[in-house]
Amino acid sequence: MNRRTREYLRGRFGDYYRSASVSPPPEANEREWGHIPFTAGDGTTMVRHQSLLDIGEVSEFLARETPRHAYFSAARYDDPANKRMSEKGWRTADLVFDLDADHLPGVDPEETSYGDMLAACKDELLALLDILETDFGFADTDLQVVFSGGRGYHVHVRDDAVADLDSTARREVVDYVRAVDLNYDGLIERRPNERGTTLQKQLRREGGWGRRVHEELVAYAEDLRAMDEDDALAELQELDGVGEKTARTIYGVLERNPDGVKSGNVELGPGASTLVRAIAERVAAEQTAPIDEPVTTDVRRLIRLPGSIHGGSGLVVRPLEHDAVDDFDPLTDAVPDRFRGRDILVDVHDPGSVDVGDDRDKVEEGIVSVPEYVGVFLMARGRAEKARE
């Protein structure tokens, strides 16, 4: 990034910050603040260990310093500006989740467009939110969902019940969300039947992954019953380890006692554990979220500030209302309004497709006129320099 580009971006980020209102996180004065300034070279030196006493009011700080990247700590400290982590006096920390499009199972970052990766990431975000709300019971008001401005989403949980958990406890949360070390055999347990007269094999369906597997199994059983017998038997034999004979046994039990599965009963004959395992693996594949473990377990980490601009994309780190997640298109909706409505000249040295904006087009090499947000995106990503107007 040359000097002209740097000065241009810094100036325009400044214009954005002067007109935007960035809400600081709760207890902003107890948090550590950090930022990466626009400096010569690839400048990734972070200025950190600052408190609100050092930076002043957040919106004013952003307008004055116009950092390339801005961060705050998930943690609250007695002395957030202390240079030694061990002397900051850790109090509590938000529980933070990070979904990064670069690390999604089955998505090759080399082969997939930025837009497609972000779309896949949003599906994972919805899975994560479902777990956080349904299983962990976090209230909508305690969850802040944020587009990271780069390659994914962050979720900040601010619930007192989990604020003082240490790293080990947070790893348990991560493992739960990702179903790491889920004991598939342990999903079934011998429990009293509905009348309490005998013990029978049941799914541990009162909560957790057992509940999710149970819901899926009930739906699966209903699908089977809606089919004719041959199709149902064929469907069952699609499962690993289920042959014709086992398929018949399972099908027979489901036909005779359609309500059994609903009440958690999995006395389905010899193939029961195979069936449950196959359904459980499907549930784990579909309903887990591939969150980045260190972000959640590191209780002293700095997180990108919602409302700031991501210096590597020129997109806003956009907080999202929960019900707006579905319709959110980061590549349009995270474009700062400030960067819309005029064209600028940039000198493109890495041509090709551009994923942001309303008409996602290709840019040619050399000096071209593009909408400003496209120019900012290309410059922030290091694909173009600012050309003289």
Added chain:
Amino acid sequence: MEPQHARYPFFAAAREAVRESGVDLAALVADGDPAVDRGRERVERALTEGTVEADDDRGWDARDELLSYPIARILVSLLDSRAAVEKYAEAEAATAYRRFTEDVERDRDDGARRDPARVDRDALLREFDLNGAVRVEEPKPGQVEGTWLWLGVGAYLSYVDPDWGDDWRLVNRELVAGEVRTEREELYRLLREAVEDRVGDGLPFEGVGEELADELEAEISDLRDLLADRSVTADLDVVAPEHFPPCVAKLLGRAQAGDDLDPHERFSLLAFLAGLNLDAEEAVALSGLDPELVADRFAYLRDDSGAQYPPPSCRTLGEYGICENEHNHRSVAPHPLEYYSRSLGEADEVVDWRDRDESDAGGAAA
């Protein structure tokens, strides 16, 4: 003072009662009060037996019991050893666990008369701010009420240790709406952890007066010896020879150089290595000693059941002429494994000897 305070001296109300009584702990020590004897016994039995229950029926009264707790905390602080704090807190928790389990179960038994020394479930939960975090499940047909509880996930995660086993891992629990389904006995286990945290909190504390420390010197000296002989099973699985205590490092250096070690020296070195959970093959690779001899000694040092002959303490090593008590280290680390554990704790980064490149292996500090 209420009888319950003696049974649960770590409860906030009990500690408050001690404060309010205005008892001067230093004066108790100076006067040789029975509470001091009971305090010493508390720590002694914690280190040796894993309980703080009184050993005999000497008939300690409630006052002795209650006051012995702050005395015990002073003693543990003066021991200034992580191992001592851990063992002591574990023992207080084990004893409390036995007591409150009995109390709460008795309380469930309708016929039992209320005994003011005992604690009921609600009071116990309130003590740890858990009264809002526990909900009793409606019993299903065939179930006894109170078998299953729902515990807030934050509270659950605060106290559970994933190393307790797969069944305790959150991923394997029934979790819904922020609550973890928990059996009654499991709640007791978690409360035991809460007690351990409470007791360990703030230990060792600084600022025990010098005079008081002097008065307790004999007690401390005895307890330190006990600790040295017992605290050798710490979980030290990292092998980093540069952090070995000087005398062990010297022995290792000589062994690697092919010097003949006398039987005491050889035993001391191998017992130390066995104490780090090295197997015989690894001990040979590290020390360069004769494989047959090492295998033979290891068979004796550690049998298949995991029982282990503890490595000698610094005092014993001193008697062998091996430990010279450099920098007076015995006052803080009277056992070579404890010395090593402290040294590891202070290091910035430790790479296990087994994970190093070939060229680095065996690079013990001489």
